[in-house]
Amino acid sequence: MINLNIKGKELHTYDAIVIGSGISGGWAAKEFCDKGFKTLVLERGRDIEHIKDYPTALKNPWDFPNRGRVPLKLKEDNPITSKCYAFGEDTKDLFVEDKKHPYIQDKPFDWIRGYQVGGKSLMWARQTQRWSKYDFEGPARDGFAVDWPIRYADLAPWYSHVEKFAGISGNRDGLDTLPDGEFLPPWEMNAVEKFIQQSIMTNFKNRNVIIGRCAHLTEPKEIHLQQNRGKCQSRNLCRRGCPFGGYFSSNSSTLPWAAKTGNLTLRPDAVVHSIIYDEKKSKAAGVRVIDRITKEVTEYYAKVIFVNASALNTNQILLNSISYRFPEGLGNDNGLLGKYIAFHNYSGSVSADIDGFEDTYYYGRRPTAVIMPNFKNVHKQETDFLRGYMVFYSASRASWGHMVSGDQIGSNYKEEIAEPGKWNVYMMMQGETIPKEQNKVQLSKEEKDEWGIPLLKIDVGYDDNDRKSKEDFFKEASDMMEKAGCKNIKAKNRNQNPGLDIHEMGGVRMGRDPKTSLLNGFNQLHTCNNVFVTDGACMTSTGTQNPSLTYMALTARAVDFAIKEMKKNNL
Numbered sequence: 064m065i066n067l068n069i070k071g072k073e074l075h076t077y078d079a080i081v082i083g084s085g086i087s088g089g090w091a092a093k094e095f096c097d098k099g100f101k102t103l104v105l106e107r108g109r110d111i112e113h114i115k116d117y118p119t120a121l122k123n124p125w126d127f128p129n130r131g132r133v134p135l136k137l138k139e140d141n142p143i144t145s146k147c148y149a150f151g152e153d154t155k156d157l158f159v160e161d162k163k164h165p166y167i168q169d170k171p172f173d174w175i176r177g178y179q180v181g182g183k184s185l186m187w188a189r190q191t192q193r194w195s196k197y198d199f200e201g202p203a204r205d206g207f208a209v210d211w212p213i214r215y216a217d218l219a220p221w222y223s224h225v226e227k228f229a230g231i232s233g234n235r236d237g238l239d240t241l242p243d244g245e246f247l248p249p250w251e252m253n254a255v256e257k258f259i260q261q262s263i264m265t266n267f268k269n270r271n272v273i274i275g276r277c278a279h280l281t282e283p284k285e286i287h288l289q290q291n292r293g294k295c296q297s298r299n300l301c302r303r304g305c306p307f308g309g310y311f312s313s314n315s316s317t318l319p320w321a322a323k324t325g326n327l328t329l330r331p332d333a334v335v336h337s338i339i340y341d342e343k344k345s346k347a348a349g350v351r352v353i354d355r356i357t358k359e360v361t362e363y364y365a366k367v368i369f370v371n372a373s374a375l376n377t378n379q380i381l382l383n384s385i386s387y388r389f390p391e392g393l394g395n396d397n398g399l400l401g402k403y404i405a406f407h408n409y410s411g412s413v414s415a416d417i418d419g420f421e422d423t424y425y426y427g428r429r430p431t432a433v434i435m436p437n438f439k440n441v442h443k444q445e446t447d448f449l450r451g452y453m454v455f456y457s458a459s460r461a462s463w464g465h466m467v468s469g470d471q472i473g474s475n476y477k478e479e480i481a482e483p484g485k486w487n488v489y490m491m492m493q494g495e496t497i498p499k500e501q502n503k504v505q506l507s508k509e510e511k512d513e514w515g516i517p518l519l520k521i522d523v524g525y526d527d528n529d530r531k532s533k534e535d536f537f538k539e540a541s542d543m544m545e546k547a548g549c550k551n552i553k554a555k556n557r558n559q560n561p562g563l564d565i566h567e568m569g570g571v572r573m574g575r576d577p578k579t580s581l582l583n584g585f586n587q588l589h590t591c592n593n594v595f596v597t598d599g600a601c602m603t604s605t606g607t608q609n610p611s612l613t614y615m616a617l618t619a620r621a622v623d624f625a626i627k628e629m630k631k632n633n634l
Contacts, residue, residue: 072364077103077328078629080350080365082335082380085182087598087614088371089313089321090225094622096321103328103363104318105352107372108178110331111185113314117304119153127152146563147175149186149302157186157302167507169522173562174375180331181314182373183565186302189278189310189430190609191231192453193222193242197441198606205440205449208403208498209574211603212584215242221616229311229615230287232295232431233276240271241436241608248281249274254423255458255486256433262547263435270438270543275431275455278311278612290316297427310430330363332356334514338368338393338594340386346593346634347393353514367593367625367634370571371618374599375404375504378570379519381596382506394581394588400571402503404523405605407566408452408494410557411533413540415488415549417458424460424483432457437495437607439535448531452494453607454540460486488549492536495607497528498569523561566610568602586621593634597621 078100081091088104095102110116124130131152138145141161150158159176166174177183196215203210219242226245234249252260252274260272279295280287292308292315301310308315321327332355339362341348349364370377378401384393392400432455439451461484502524506517537554544552561567574580577589586601588594597618599610606613628634 072362075349075362076364077101078365079103079367079369079625080105080363081369081371082350083182083371083373083376083598084180084313084318084329085177085371085373085598086184086187086313086611087618088182088369089184089317090615090618091369091371091597091622092321092327093317094619095626096324096326098626099324099326100626101326101328102321103330103365105333105335105350105363106180106182106329106331107334107355108180108182108331110329111180111304111314113304113308113312113319114306117306120300120303120306122153143173144175146173146559147565153300154186154302157304165512165518167510167518167520169520170524171560172521172523173560174521174567175562175565176373176376180318180329181312184312185304185314187611188609189301191226191229191276191278191612192434192608193244194218194606194608194613195240195242197240198604198608201450201606202604205444207449208604209572209576209579212573212575212580217584218613218616218620221620222612224619225612225615227284228286229278229316230280230283230292231276231612232279232281234274236271236273238271238273238436240438240441241273244276246276247279247284250277250281250429250431252433253425253458255417255420255488256456258420259456259458259488259543259547260433263543266546267543270435272433272435275434277431279430280309290320292316295430297429299428299430301430334516335372335380336360336514336516337380337384338370340384340388340393340591342387345388347591353516355514358514366629367595369618369622369625370594370596370600371598374567374570374602375519375521377596377598377600378504379506379516381571382504383516389591393594394571394590396590397578397581399500399579400581401505402500402570403498403572404502404504404567404569405496405498405602406523406561406568407564407605407607408496408525408529408532409491409564410525410529410559411494411536411540412489412491412555412557413537413544413552414490414555415544415552417486417488417547417549420486446531446535448528448535449497450495450532451607452492452532452536454490454492454536456488456490458486458488460484488544490540490544492533492540493564493607493609494529494532494536495605497526498572498604499526504570521562523567525561566599566605568599568605568610571596571600572603573601574603585624586617587624595621595625
């Protein structure tokens with residue numbers, strides 16, 4: 064898919080430039096190329112081709128020197144990245160090495176990154192839920208951040224558009240707090256999860272427990288077969304890259320689709336320095352790029368530019384895009400660029416045991432948990448904290464390596480660990496955090512990376528609202544488990560830093576008023592209308608749902624708008 068043009072300005076000019084090849088960048092490329100627009104995708108990391116470049120995808124545990132565990136030296140060299148649940152001996156090449164890509168932490172922040180074609184779409188958690196009308200209405204109703212310039216009805220057809228192509232597994236549950244989508248057959252809860260589901264929905268009003276919705280092909284449709292993707296194999300080794308194409312990624316889906324049109328130029332190893340602003344035409348002219356390896360500087364030009372570098376990288380690029388017109392960063396007339404960063408609060412979990420069900424087990428490794436949509440402050444303010452949290456839970460049975468009595472060696476031990484152990488139940492929160500001006504990123508005035516780009520300073524932390532939300536989750540989760548008959552209930556304060564949720568959002572937020580936001584209702588910079596931002600940086604608030612599906616829908620909608628504006632010569 065690589066097509067590197069280096070012969071002059073005319074060969075460096077495209078209809079559209081997309082910065083970033085992850086989930087939202089892949090969608091921008093697919094939508095532009097499908098409509099016949101010559102599109103350049105810039106990726107700062109190395110090239111990775113679907114199937115060919117997944118070297119660990121089919122390996123067994125014994126094929127790894129450390130059986131998949133992170134060697135001590137690797138962990139010591141990567142104190143931030145090694146905290147990520149998906150980082151291991153089998154996936155380490157997909158994660159950024161801490162020492163090679165430094166940043167400044169004004170407050171502790173674990174920034175997890177994947178610099179390669181496909182970005183983090185190769186190792187994401189694949190959970191996909193639509194937002195509801197309550198999420199888009201929340202800021203205006205509750206008086207925080209700014210009002211979203213769109214509502215659920217604006218995005219609903221675009222959710223359908225991306226769901227059909229990506230392939231989303233789920234059940235039609237009829238909930239207004241978590242709208243239904245275009246679903247493939249759902250995964251199934253196991254016996255204990257169904258038991259707990261029944262207990263919760265019997266004992267608690269307005270709490271709905273459903274199977275998780277995820278970007279996995281449980282039953283591929285014709286559109287997925289056209290992408291050369293196959294059925295999910297229930298291996299749950301997704302973070303290595305899936306050679307079956309069983310889950311959605313840029314590499315298996317949107318980028319190959321865009322390439323088939325003949326309209327895609329993919330340029331890996333392209334570190335974006337800044338967006339070039341044309342003072343005479345009062346719009347962006349192109350993108351300045353530094354080759355990751357050679358450090359050679361090249362400029363590319365286009366009528367429209369989509370910035371999809373991932374939330375904090377997008378903020379960094381825009382802050383570094385200075386000109387006479389925008390001395391504080393592209394589009395930053397109001398001084399809000401880089402501010403109102405938010406994330407998801409994962410700091411609370413609860414575990415327990417449950418007796419019985421010794422005669423039941425389950426098949427395969429299901430790639431999703433059971434979920435409970437937010438039930439706090441949905442219709443009105445009811446607690447001493449704003450917004451709420453989604454609950455994820457799962458029940459599992461230890462299959463081997465569980466604690467057994469007696470000697471930990473010999474034939475008796477071997478026979479005992481071959482028998483399934485007791486059932487365990489685990490719940491965790493995914494809490495909405497409130498965007499605040501003091502939660503921000505900015506450029507360092509002293510330190511730069513090896514490409515001469517100022518390091519990003521991250522000043523993001525928890526507040527009292529997050530602590531109150533967590534304590535409420537501890538209380539409610541423990542109560543639900545107790546009523547379901549669970550024992551040894553233990554609440555755990557995970558004490559993880561912001562960033563480890565890998566759901567950072569904001570800094571280039573959407574809004575109605577150019578005085579209080581950077582983007583309009585079509586993700587277009589208020590003051591530079593041929594630049595669009597549709598990754599996590601655009602988010603006005605976070606909701607309690609996983610955000611990737613919303614990024615996809617926003618991107619497809621924004622590209623549709625941009626194409627219409629280009630045809631009218633408005634860009």
